[in-house]
Amino acid sequence: MRILVLAGGPSSEREISLEGGRAVADACRRLGHEVAVADFLPDNHAALDLPCDVVFPVLHGPYGEDGTLQAILDERGLFYVGSGAAASRLCMDKHAAKSRWRDAGLPTAAWAVVERERWLPCFQDRDQGAGITLAGNAVEPPVVVKPVGEGSS
Numbered sequence: 001m002r003i004l005v006l007a008g009g010p011s012s013e014r015e016i017s018l019e020g021g022r023a024v025a026d027a028c029r030r031l032g033h034e035v036a037v038a039d040f041l042p043d044n045h046a047a048l049d050l051p052c053d054v055v056f057p058v059l060h061g062p063y064g065e066d067g068t069l070q071a072i073l074d075e076r077g078l079f080y081v082g083s084g085a086a087a088s089r090l091c092m093d094k095h096a097a098k099s100r101w102r103d104a105g106l107p108t109a110a111w112a113v114v115e116r117e118r119w120l121p122c123f124q125d126r127d128q129g130a131g132i133t134l135a136g137n138a139v140e141p142p143v144v145v146k147p148v149g150e151g152s153s
Contacts, residue, residue, distance in 0.1 A: 001033045004052035006069070008039035011061030012150070021058040028056070040069075048076055055080040061150050066092040094148050113148060 005028070007021020008014055018039065025035045038047030042063055048055075055078050057069055067089030073080045083091065091097050094111075101108045 001053045002051060003028050003033050003035050003054055003056055004047065004050055005035060005037045005056045005058060006040040006047065006064075007037060007058045008041065009059035009061070009064045009069075010042055011059070011064060013060035017058055017060045017064065020060075024056055024058050042068075045072065048072070048078065053079065057082060062092075066149070092149055094146055 003025075005021050005025045007017050007024075009017055011017070021037055025037045028035045036047070036050050036052065038050070040047055040057075040059060055073055057064060057073075057080060059065070059069060063069060065088055067085040067087075070080070070083070070085035070088050074085055082088070090100065095113050098108050098111055
């Protein structure tokens with residue numbers, strides 16, 4: 001197969017995306033595939049003109065995981081690895097994704113959405129080992145903190 005690996009992108013996770021893209025390309029080559037790798041940015045879609053059977057996006061964060069890239073690939077009629085634009089858009093918004101998961105009756109850990117201005121004082125003012133109050137609820141460590149609309153979706 002001819003595989004086009006898209007890596008890089010504009011997000012804060014650009015360097016890890018480039019590293020991941022090289023790893024994916026190396027693995028695909030070892031399996032005998034013809035591979036092209038492109039450092040893909042929003043202002044240059046020329047790589048999508050390369051002949052390929054499938055696109056393997058390895059872009060992280062906004063633009064790469066939020067449905068934007070997937071919509072571009074869909075518009076061009078290109079086959080690609082991963083979720084479609086709508087699923088990517090939903091999953092990139094952790095609050096929306098967890099709400100949908102809960103509404104479907106599936107188990108998910110409790111969560112709260114907290115603005116940065118309210119989050120930082122929770123840690124700056126607390127006693128060592130004490131719980132944290134978020135959105136009016138007491139939360140005991142361990143706590144995982146993730147941005148709502150960045151990578152690690």
